Amino acid sequence: MIHFIDGQFLAKDSLTISIDDRGYYFGDGVYEVVKVYDGELYTAEEHFERLSQSATKVKMTIPYSEQQLIDIAKELVKVNGIVTGHIYMQVTRGVSSRVHQFPNPEVAPVVTAYAVHNQRPMKTIENGVGTIFVDDIRWLRCDIKSLNLLGSVLAKQEAFEANCAEAILVRDGIVTEGSSTNMFGIKDGIVYTHPASNLILNGITRRVVLRLCEENGIPVEEKAFAPEEALAMDEFFMTSTTAEVTPVITIDGKAIGSGVPGPLTKKLQEAFARQIP
Ligand code: PDD
Numbered sequence: 001m002i003h004f005i006d007g008q009f010l011a012k013d014s015l016t017i018s019i020d021d022r023g024y025y026f027g028d029g030v031y032e033v034v035k036v037y038d039g040e041l042y043t044a045e046e047h048f049e050r051l052s053q054s055a056t057k058v059k060m061t062i063p064y065s066e067q068q069l070i071d072i073a074k075e076l077v078k079v080n081g082i083v084t085g086h087i088y089m090q091v092t093r094g095v096s097s098r099v100h101q102f103p104n105p106e107v108a109p110v111v112t113a114y115a116v117h118n119q120r121p122m123k124t125i126e127n128g129v130g131t132i133f134v135d136d137i138r139w140l141r142c143d144i145k146s147l148n149l150l151g152s153v154l155a156k157q158e159a160f161e162a163n164c165a166e167a168i169l170v171r172d173g174i175v176t177e178g179s180s181t182n183m184f185g186i187k188d189g190i191v192y193t194h195p196a197s198n199l200i201l202n203g204i205t206r207r208v209v210l211r212l213c214e215e216n217g218i219p220v221e222e223k224a225f226a227p228e229e230a231l232a233m234d235e236f237f238m239t240s241t242t243a244e245v246t247p248v249i250t251i252d253g254k255a256i257g258s259g260v261p262g263p264l265t266k267k268l269q270e271a272f273a274r275q276i277p
Contacts, residue, residue: 023092030054128247129165136169185233235262
């Protein structure tokens with residue numbers, strides 16, 4: 001596969017990364033995952049706008065415009081012949097000896113990206129997944145798509161060890177989001193999800209789903225809810241670039257609603273499928 005590194009498109013085996021990259025030492029960088037359907041990037045503008053916003057929030061300047069980043073991603077799709085898959089892109093603060101404060105004088109950020117072939121996860125989209133509650137031990141700037149993912153990594157591992165697909169994170173008695181997804185509950189026809197604050201990543205798929213709810217006359221309340229309220233929902237689902245709209249059928253081994261993907265979740269899945277290329 002052909003990767004992108006600092007202005008060049010190179011085969012994976014022929015590229016090198018410095019051991020002094022701040023991404024390696026500190027996780028000092030930001031990233032995005034963009035889905036490719038039918039050879040086309042999906043919601044690319046939104047993803048690269050969020051990448052710029054994440055960079056600004058950590059006081060980094062990406063050496064490419066959003067349009068240039070889109071062009072790099074498009075080129076990766078093309079040279080790797082991606083039909084269905086995704087693009088991963090990350091930007092680190094650059095290469096310098098290991099001191100916590102920013103390098104002085106400033107160094108150039110390191111931009112890398114690669115493409116992956118993968119099919120839509122139809123099995124879990126159709127059948128739903130099991131989840132568990134896990135304490136949200138992450139930092140207080142979850143709105144930044146930062147390379148620092150230890151809190152998410154530990155939560156996801158706990159879920160996998162419990163034979164579950166995702167961890168539902170709980171902070172101070174409220175459900176925030178998943179380790180790599182946004183969480184939604186449906187009760188009496190109303191869709192509930194945590195408001196976009198510093199405690200969650202405002203997912204691009206989350207925004208698409210909120211728009212689809214509006215277009216389909218499904219009422220939404222961006223309002224935090226407790227784990228007990230989550231368990232009492234009629235339906236539950238999670239969203240992300242790769243998971244799309246995936247039904248959550250159990251939490252901590254307890255069935256949500258009737259324990260199968262619910263009708264409003266299915267309606268949203270159908271609406272989602274209609275607007276992808
Ligand atoms: N994860 N919340 C968190 C903590 C995430 O890491 C993600 C995405 C989301 C969903 O965002 P979006 O709909 O924009 O993909 C929510 C990506 C896919 C990842 O880390 O692989």
